[in-house]
Amino acid sequence: MSSTTTATAQILRGGEFLVKDSQPADTFIREELNDEQRMIADTVLQFVETEIAPNADRIDAMEPGLLQALLDKSAELGLTAMAIPEEYGGYGKDFITNTLITEMTGMGHSFSVSFGAHTGIGTLPIVYYGNEAQKQKYLPKLATAEWKAAYCLTEPGSGSDALAAKTRADLSADGTHYLLNGQKMWITNAGFADVFIVFAKIDGDKFTGFIVERSWPGLSVGAEEKKMGIKGSSTRQVFFENVKVPVENVLGDIGQGHKIAFNILNVGRIKLCAGVVGGAKQAAAAAVRYANERQQFGRSISEFGAIKHKLGEMAVRTFSAESACYRATAWIDQKERTLLAEGADYGTALLGAAEEYAIECAMLKVIGSETVDYVVDELVQVHGGYGYSEEYPAARAYRDSRINRIFEGTNEINRMLTIDMMLRRAMSGQVGFLQAAMGVQQELMGMPDLSADSSEPFAAETAAVSGFKKACLAVVGFAGQKLGKRLAAEQELLLWMADMLNDTFVAESTLLRVRKLVESGQEPADGPRVAIARLFIHDATERIRVNGNKVVTAFAEGDEARMLLLALKRFSKYPPMDTVRARRAVAQAMIDANGYVY
Numbered sequence: 001m002s003s004t005t006t007a008t009a010q011i012l013r014g015g016e017f018l019v020k021d022s023q024p025a026d027t028f029i030r031e032e033l034n035d036e037q038r039m040i041a042d043t044v045l046q047f048v049e050t051e052i053a054p055n056a057d058r059i060d061a062m063e064p065g066l067l068q069a070l071l072d073k074s075a076e077l078g079l080t081a082m083a084i085p086e087e088y089g090g091y092g093k094d095f096i097t098n099t100l101i102t103e104m105t106g107m108g109h110s111f112s113v114s115f116g117a118h119t120g121i122g123t124l125p126i127v128y129y130g131n132e133a134q135k136q137k138y139l140p141k142l143a144t145a146e147w148k149a150a151y152c153l154t155e156p157g158s159g160s161d162a163l164a165a166k167t168r169a170d171l172s173a174d175g176t177h178y179l180l181n182g183q184k185m186w187i188t189n190a191g192f193a194d195v196f197i198v199f200a201k202i203d204g205d206k207f208t209g210f211i212v213e214r215s216w217p218g219l220s221v222g223a224e225e226k227k228m229g230i231k232g233s234s235t236r237q238v239f240f241e242n243v244k245v246p247v248e249n250v251l252g253d254i255g256q257g258h259k260i261a262f263n264i265l266n267v268g269r270i271k272l273c274a275g276v277v278g279g280a281k282q283a284a285a286a287a288v289r290y291a292n293e294r295q296q297f298g299r300s301i302s303e304f305g306a307i308k309h310k311l312g313e314m315a316v317r318t319f320s321a322e323s324a325c326y327r328a329t330a331w332i333d334q335k336e337r338t339l340l341a342e343g344a345d346y347g348t349a350l351l352g353a354a355e356e357y358a359i360e361c362a363m364l365k366v367i368g369s370e371t372v373d374y375v376v377d378e379l380v381q382v383h384g385g386y387g388y389s390e391e392y393p394a395a396r397a398y399r400d401s402r403i404n405r406i407f408e409g410t411n412e413i414n415r416m417l418t419i420d421m422m423l424r425r426a427m428s429g430q431v432g433f434l435q436a437a438m439g440v441q442q443e444l445m446g447m448p449d450l451s452a453d454s455s456e457p458f459a460a461e462t463a464a465v466s467g468f469k470k471a472c473l474a475v476v477g478f479a480g481q482k483l484g485k486r487l488a489a490e491q492e493l494l495l496w497m498a499d500m501l502n503d504t505f506v507a508e509s510t511l512l513r514v515r516k517l518v519e520s521g522q523e524p525a526d527g528p529r530v531a532i533a534r535l536f537i538h539d540a541t542e543r544i545r546v547n548g549n550k551v552v553t554a555f556a557e558g559d560e561a562r563m564l565l566l567a568l569k570r571f572s573k574y575p576p577m578d579t580v581r582a583r584r585a586v587a588q589a590m591i592d593a594n595g596y597v598y
C-alpha cells in the first residue's frame with residue numbers, strides 16, 4: 001500500500017464501513033499504485049494486447065492447444081506465479097498487485113476465465129490449505145503452468161447448494177488411498193488441466209477436499225459444453241470412477257472441505273470484480289471510439305445527448321465500482337501484512353485477510369458483475385446493428401460478460417450472504433452494528449441535526465453518505481429485530497437490503513477517492529471525477545429510498561411503518577443537480593481523448 005495511505009490510515013474491519021466514518025487518508029485509491037505495480041500492469045496489458053486480443057477468434061474457435069500455449073506464455077512473464085510463495089517457485093506478491101493483474105487480464109475474455117481458474121480457484125486451495133509435501137510437489141509446477149489446474153465443486157444436482165454434492169470418497173481396506181466416485185459439472189479448464197481440486201464426501205457425509213491428478217486411472221472428462229459466451233474457455237464435466245487417490249492427497253482436514261470451498265470464493269469474488277472492472281474499461285473505451293467514428297445525420301453519434309448519456313453512465317458505474325474494489329483490496333492487503341507480521345505464513349495470512357472482508361468480497365462480486373453487464377449492453381446499443389455483428393467487438397463482450405453474475409456464487413446468493421454475514425457479525429458484536437442502529441433510533445426520536453457546516457467542500461455528499469448508512473441501519477436493524485430468524489425466508493427483502501448496502505459502500509468509496517484526488521490537486525474541484533461522485537450519490541439516493549420503502553412496507557405496519565418511511569425520507573437526501581450537464585461533462589472528457597480516461 002502506498003505510504004500516503006498507511007501513514008495515518010484507520011483500517012476498518014470487515015462490515016464496519018456501515019457503522020464508522022472514513023477519511024480520504026484512510027482510503028487507498030488506484031492512483032496510488034507504486035512504480036512496480038504500474039510496471040507489472042503495463043506488462044500484463046501489453047501481453048493481452050499483443051497475444052490475446054489479436055487471437056480472440058482463434059481462442060473462441062478452440063483451436064487445439066492455443067489456450068494452453070497462451071497460459072504458458074503468461075507463465076513465461078511470471079504471471080501465473082505471482083500469488084505463489086517464493087519458497088515454492090513463486091513471487092509471493094502482495095494482494096494489491098495480484099488484484100491489479102486480474103484487472104488487466106480481465107480484458108482477455110475466455111483467456112481471463114481460464115487464467116483466473118488456474119491461478120485462483122485451481123492453485124490457491126493448495127497455497128492456503130496444502131501441507132508442506134503437497135506445496136512442494138504441486139506449487140512449483142503450477143507456478144510455471146507446466147501443470148494447469150481446475151476446481152471441481154459443482155455437480156449436476158448441486159450448484160448453489162454445493163454441500164449437497166454426491167461425489168464420494170471411501171477409504172481402501174489397507175488405508176492407503178480413497179476410492180473417488182462421482183461426477184462434476186461445468187469445470188473450467190477441464191479439457192487440459194493436470195491437477196484437479198475435487199470436493200467429495202468421505203463415507204458419504206464428511207465433505208472433504210482432495211488433490212487429484214489427471215493421469216490417474218478412472219478420471220475422464222465429458223465433451224466441451226456449448227456455451228453462450230467465453231466460448232474459448234474449456235468447460236466440461238469430470239467423471240471419477242474408482243479413482244485411487246492416495247491418502248496423502250487429502251487437502252486440509254477431513255470433513256472441513258466446506259471451509260476450503262467457501263473461503264476460496266472470498267478471494268475469487270473480489271478478484272472477479274477487479275477483472276470485470278478491467279473489462280468494463282475496455283468496453284467503455286470501445287464505445288467511445290465507435291461513437292466518435294460513426295457518422296449519422298452528418299455528425300459523429302458521440303455528439304448526440306442520448307449517446308453522451310450512455311458513455312457518461314458507463315464511466316460513472318465503472319469508476320465507482322473500481323473505487324470500491326481497490327478500497328477493499330487495500331484492506332485485505334493491509335490485514336495480510338498484519339497477519340504476516342504476527343507470524344502467519346503467506347497462505348494463512350491471505351486466507352485470514354480475505355475471510356475478514358468476506359462481506360465486502362460478496363458485495364463487490366455483485367457490484368462488479370452488474371456494472372460490466374450494464375456497460376456491455378450499452379456498448380452493443382452504441383454500435384446499433386453493428387453491435388449485433390460478430391465483426392465488431394461488442395458482441396463478444398456482451399456474450400462473455402453474462403457468466404459473471406452466475407459463477408463464484410450467483411448474485412442472488414451473494415446478496416443474501418451479504419446481509420446474513422452482516423447480521424451475524426452484528427449479533428456477535430464483531431461490528432458495532434447494534435449500538436449504531438440504536439443511535440439511529442434515538443436520532444429519529446429527536447430533531448434533525450442541522451449543525452453541519454454546508455460550506456465545507458463535499459458537505460452535501462458527505463451528509464448524503466452518512467444518511468445512507470443510517471437508512472441501512474434503520475431498515476436492516478428493524479427488519480432483523482422484528483423478523484429475527486424469519487428474515488431468512490423473506491428473500492426479496494434480503495436482496496433489496498443488500499442493494500442498499502452496495503450503493504452505500506460504492507457511494508462512500510467513490511466520494512473518498514474523489515476527495516483524495518481533489519485534496520491532493522490531482523483533480524479540479526469541478527472536474528469530471530467530482531461529477532462522477534456526485535452523479536453516483538444523486539442516483540443512489542433515489543435507489544436507497546425506493547429499496548428501503550419496499551422492505552419497510554413488506555414487514556412494518558401502522559405507526560412503525562410511518563416512522564420508518566419518514567426515517568428513509570430523512571436519511572436519503574441529496575440536493576437536486578443538473579445530471580444532464582454533469583453526465584455530458586463526464587462523457588466529453590472521454591470523447592475528447594477517444595478512450596476511457598478515468
Ligand SMILES: Cc1cc2nc3c(=O)[nH]c(=O)nc-3n(C[C@H](O)[C@H](O)[C@H](O)COP(=O)(O)OP(=O)(O)OC[C@H]3O[C@@H](n4cnc5c(N)ncnc54)[C@H](O)[C@@H]3O)c2cc1C
Binds near residue numbers: 152407410
Ligand atoms: C461457464 C461456467 C464455468 C464454471 N466453472 C466452474 C468451475 O470451474 N468449478 C465449479 O465447481 N463450478 C463452476 N461453474 C458452476 C457455477 O459455479 C454454478 O453454475 C453456480 O454456482 C450456480 O449453480 P447452478 O448452475 O447449479 O444453479 P442453481 O444453484 O440451480 O441456481 C439456479 C437459480 O436459482 C437461484 N437459487 C439457488 N439457490 C437459491 C436459494 N437458496 N435462494 C434463492 N435463489 C436460489 C440461483 O441464484 C439461480 O438464479 C461454472 C459454471 C459455468 C456456467
